[in-house]
Amino acid sequence: MFQIRIHGRGGQGVVTGAEMLSIAAFExxxxxxxxxxxxxxxxxxxxxxxxxxxxxxIRLREPVMAPDALIVQDPTxxxxxxxxxxxxxxxxxxxxxxxxxxxxxxxxxxxxFRRERLANVPAxxxxxxxxxxxxxxxxxxxxxxAISGLITLEAVGKAIRDKFSGRVAEGNVAAATEAFEYxxxxxxxxxHAAAD
Numbered sequence: 771m772f773q774i775r776i777h778g779r780g781g782q783g784v785v786t787g788a789e790m791l792s793i794a795a796f797e798x799x800x801x802x803x804x805x806x807x808x809x810x811x812x813x814x815x816x817x818x819x820x821x822x823x824x825x826x827x828i829r830l831r832e833p834v835m836a837p838d839a840l841i842v843q844d845p846t847x848x849x850x851x852x853x854x855x856x857x858x859x860x861x862x863x864x865x866x867x868x869x870x871x872x873x874x875x876x877x878x879x880x881x882x883f884r885r886e887r888l889a890n891v892p893a894x895x896x897x898x899x900x901x902x903x904x905x906x907x908x909x910x911x912x913x914x915x916a917i918s919g920l921i922t923l924e925a926v927g928k929a930i931r932d933k934f935s936g937r938v939a940e941g942n943v944a945a946a947t948e949a950f951e952y953x954x955x956x957x958x959x960x961x962h963a964a965a966d
Contacts, residue, residue: 776819
């Protein structure tokens, strides 16, 4: 079973992002579940959502305490909430930011993990271009598909179209595609640097 925890703020589509991730997994014939952690649900308050993906039926119902992957929709949470709590040693981290892990103040933590499983993507900026609003969730799903290989970009596109329609769906698909390509490029550059 692969467990993902998504951190963001109310109004950023954290719960919808987890739902679309589970739909993308269903599209690929897997079992999945998505659910939020209920707390203060006002706009701007920290929000956490969870997604589990497995080859068999999922009977677990509790929150994800030891995630295999973290998606951080709002980098201001990095120093307000222990977003890295319980992350598996070979875990993935995707942060919505143009700044490096060092610039975000989490470089020392990041060095304990596999560099090819850590990525930043400017998901809010990408969403702003394609949607006219800085909602990062769909773009981050594209980035997650690129870094993890767990779901395909095509499955992400189908999940987005399942949740939205018309121009909103197509804008989100375009944002996910751009973020997917951004992360793949970042990973290729990392591989080239490691080879030199």
